[in-house]
Amino acid sequence: MLSAVWLFYRNFRVFTHAVAWGAWLIAGAPLGEELWSFVVLLFWLKLFSYGVIWVLMYTFLRQIYLFYQNLGYSITTLFVGAFGLDLLLFFGLLTIFSWSISLF
Amino acid sequence: MEHLAVLEADSIELTFGNQKILQNIYLKIPGNQVTAVLGRNGGGKSCLLQIIFGTLTPTHKSVRWNGQYVESPYRKRVFVRYLLQHPLTPASMRVGEAFEWYGIDSDAVGYEKMPLLKDQRMGQLSGGERRFLETLMILLSPVQFVLLDEPFSHLSPIYVEQLKTIIQEQKSKKGILITDHLYRDVLDIADQTYLLQNGATDLLSNPRQELIDRGYIPE
Numbered sequence: 001m002l003s004a005v006w007l008f009y010r011n012f013r014v015f016t017h018a019v020a021w022g023a024w025l026i027a028g029a030p031l032g033e034e035l036w037s038f039v040v041l042l043f044w045l046k047l048f049s050y051g052v053i054w055v056l057m058y059t060f061l062r063q064i065y066l067f068y069q070n071l072g073y074s075i076t077t078l079f080v081g082a083f084g085l086d087l088l089l090f091f092g093l094l095t096i097f098s099w100s101i102s103l104f
Numbered sequence: 105m106e107h108l109a110v111l112e113a114d115s116i117e118l119t120f121g122n123q124k125i126l127q128n129i130y131l132k133i134p135g136n137q138v139t140a141v142l143g144r145n146g147g148g149k150s151c152l153l154q155i156i157f158g159t160l161t162p163t164h165k166s167v168r169w170n171g172q173y174v175e176s177p178y179r180k181r182v183f184v185r186y187l188l189q190h191p192l193t194p195a196s197m198r199v200g201e202a203f204e205w206y207g208i209d210s211d212a213v214g215y216e217k218m219p220l221l222k223d224q225r226m227g228q229l230s231g232g233e234r235r236f237l238e239t240l241m242i243l244l245s246p247v248q249f250v251l252l253d254e255p256f257s258h259l260s261p262i263y264v265e266q267l268k269t270i271i272q273e274q275k276s277k278k279g280i281l282i283t284d285h286l287y288r289d290v291l292d293i294a295d296q297t298y299l300l301q302n303g304a305t306d307l308l309s310n311p312r313q314e315l316i317d318r319g320y321i322p323e
Binding site: 007063064066067069070071074 | 176
């Protein structure tokens with residue numbers, strides 16, 4: 001299942017990362033303690049960007065889903081999986097970045 | 105694999121606004137036959153296939169496998185696959201990889217051009233070639249039923265003939281539901297034919313004559 005979710009996520013990973021990293025930079029690239037106060041806002045921003053992706057794909061690229069539905073995956077499963085993966089990657093990278101900065 | 109499985113669809117009612125698209129449907133798709141559904145453009149054939157597959161929710165429906173109700177057939181593993189009228193695979197995916205995703209060994213497909221095509225990306229192929237390969241992906245899938253929505257569209261006659269042969273071979277392994285406007289090709293391979301007209305299906309006992317009588321094909 002993870003490989004199917006990853007394949008699906010690749011369709012919009014650039015967009016979702018651009019939005020999140022852009023927002024983080026606009027907020028002054030907070031790290032450490034400052035980052036934690038910003039995490040909730042970033043989460044809601046990510047959720048919002050997924051809402052936009054869902055609407056755009058449903059409107060213009062609905063046929064994309066059929067490749068995955070033929071494999072037994074529903075649209076909800078794909079989006080929930082991709083959202084979880086995206087959060088893991090984004091906040092994982094932020095945490096690693098934050099640790100690296102504090103070390104040096 | 106269960107060869108004698110039966111997929112049935114009935115009590116389907118689909119409405120768009122005030123317009124009833126489907127209202128009196130009964131389809132029985134035996135697991136080792138080719139079942140054809142013919143009907144005019146806009147008659148609801150594609151909607152019917154999507155309802156059976158489970159990705160379109162109508163007002164009412166009953167889709168049953170061996171008499172058991174199935175809410176979302178596509179969620180049931182190795183059960184049903186569906187070819188729609190649009191490209192199926194991601195354009196960036198290589199041909200061999202796409203077959204692999206669907207559980208098919210591309211080297212064992214038996215298509216003479218496969219060794220040349222398997223490393224190409226789907227988006228690099230011509231429309232007809234891509235359509236042919238995607239139809240093969242669905243047809244050769246290790247599932248009990250396949251639903252083919254206009255598989256012959258945009259294909260050259262040689263591809264159509266090849267597909268007809270493969271459909272005839274595959275029907276011993278799975279139930280095949282096909283809809284297409286190339287009615288001669290469909291009738292050549294169909295074991296049973298339904299006409300979808302005014303939102304209702306009728307099983308035809310003498311398809312060629314009844315299709316003329318009902319105004320679907322010219323005399």
